[in-house]
Amino acid sequence: MEILIQQLFNGLTIGSVYALVALGLTLVYGILHIPNFAHGALYMMGGYITLTMMTRFGLHYWLAIFVSIIVVGLLGVLMERFVFHPLREAPPIHDKIAAIGILLFLEAFAQFYWGAEYQSMPTPYGQIVEVFGLTLTMQRILIVVAAVVVMFILYLFLKKTFTGATIIAMSQNREGANLVGINTNKVAMLTFMISGGLAAIASSLSAPINLVFPGMGHLVILKAFVIIILGGMGSIPGAIVGGYIVGFSESLGATYISNDYKDIIAFLFLVLILTVKPTGLFSKGGSH
Amino acid sequence: MTNVLKQRNVVIxxxxxxxxxxxxxxxxxxxHVMTLSFIWMIGVYGLNLLAGYTGYLSLAHAGFFxxxxxxxxLLTVKAQMNFWxxxxxxxxxxxxxxxxxxAIALRTKEHFFAIYTLCLGYIIYLVIDKWDSLTExxxxxxxxPAPAPIGPITFETEKAHYYFVLFFLLLVVLIMYRIVHSLSGRTYIAIRNSEDLAQTIGISTKTNKLTVFVLSTFFAGLSGALYASFVRFIGPDIGSTNIVFDLLTxxxxxxxxxxxxxxVGTLLIVWLSQLLQDFQQYRMLIFGPALTLLIIFAPRGIVGAVxxxxxxxxxxxxPNNQARSGRSRNDSLVKSEIVPEKQVKEG
Incomplete structure (x- = not known):
């Protein structure tokens, strides 16, 4: 029983990280219909920048995360400006390849600049606490709480502010948004900024319990794709729910099925879903 | 006409x-390097048939490789089977x-297909990596083992292996040439340019796509098998996504x-990588941006640009060529194989 609860909590932690990554991915997909394969590289860059800020510049954890959000967000904006914007009229296969190019570059860059070895990130929240007889680390609690807070802020931003509404409008209908005077270019840049920021938050939060290395984005991005297909491409609640579903099934699968194959679970999910329903679960009628 | 002769001469x-x-x-x-690049070429042809001619970007090709x-x-080492x-x-x-x-993957389209195949490739990689009892x-x-000798011909030396792989490469190029310049080839291009339109004019897109997919996995498998017999050692890494990204580059x-x-692409990059040997680890610092820039400015690569x-x-x-007759215009179309299309993205 205790193991079960412990694993459920682990699932909650992993799920929070996945949900944050998937949110960024789904926002970009909703706006530009681009499956951003380079999103995992943004996640990785976020981890490294936070780490560098902390170790080399001695910034506090939170301040380092803040810098990381800004830098990775700007990186996202640059990507939109210089790569995806010029490709907006090209056949869909082109921006996938372009995104792969960015991914390869950023990974090689990380390996070149920071080295290939695994690095661990120090955290001011390494204490172990006992809650209801469970031993938890503060960092894990922090991940869950911070993720929920970020999601809540994002929700408020999208639903209650004018700028947020323009993002929703554009994801519903790009031309319509343009017609009513929304600057779609600005919205696209803003979306990439938010998407990069979310990736940076996710990696900075999870890095202390995992490790920082050039390939850290690989599995996470693949799972994020699974999640947004699970929750419907472009759907924001879908990304959150999907993130937790994958997180829980992974941590439970690792304990009760096989630790070796736990990474496959998410992919089997995807294969099953797309086999049964090729357009993904909860896809809007007629959308791709 | 002189042009055709010229082209044939170049090939010869x-x-x-x-x-x-x-x-x-x-x-x-x-x-050794040349043989390896020939092996990669076969795999690249598989990817080309699917992604280039039919428009489906499969990221599972490293898996099939x-x-x-x-x-x-496994068949030669563990089952002790004859090489051939x-x-x-x-x-x-x-x-x-x-x-x-x-049959399953092709039910999905575009982004879903790319994501689906990416995940499939990863499953294949993980299975190979984790299934210790079978794959080590x-x-x-x-x-x-190297290929078993046929009569007096043996394949033990580097040179013999070179010719062995070259034979398969020429065979693959010939098959590709026949496919592309046949009605099937045109059909595949039609599917790429507009699947709905192709379906409307009576093309069975489903069977055609499946044929292409199986053919392209055939090429990928062939190049994988040749690789195994040439390098003599294989690890799970050959199934990782890095390989498919290499092929794509x-x-x-x-x-x-x-x-x-x-x-052209394989020769250029493989030899460039050889020149930049010390730089091997970081080669993607150059090739990554090159990939992105190419797709923006020259989406059909060196050959397309030329x-x-x-x-x-x-x-x-x-200048009056176009006005002169339909024939000469058709000729130039055939030359470029496919007119670069402007396809408007959905959404």
């Missing part, structure tokens, strides 16, 4: 050069898995959707 010269290459150098390392390699490796029988069986295994996977896991398979640089693109340049030059030379 290239083949002669390929045949003479081992005689010209005594450096077995050069032959690995299936081909491991099938051959194992080669045929390895191709049969790859194609059967390709058939099943294709991270330790890899050691001691895969070769294809993009050479020219996606062109017949000679895979050869073809467009040629066509423009010809148009400048004979």
């Amino acid at each position: 010269i290239l083949i002669l050069f390929a045949l003479a290459f081992p005689m010209m150098t005594s450096n077995t390392y050069m032959i 690995a299936i081909g390699a491991y099938s051959l490796g 029988l194992a080669l045929v069986l390895a191709l049969v295994i790859t194609c059967s898995i390709g058939l099943v996977v294709g 896991g991270v330790r890899g398979l050691i001691g895969i 070769y294809l993009l640089v050479g020219g996606i959707g062109t017949l000679s693109g895979p050869i 073809a467009t340049w040629n066509m423009n030059r010809k148009l400048k030379k004979y």
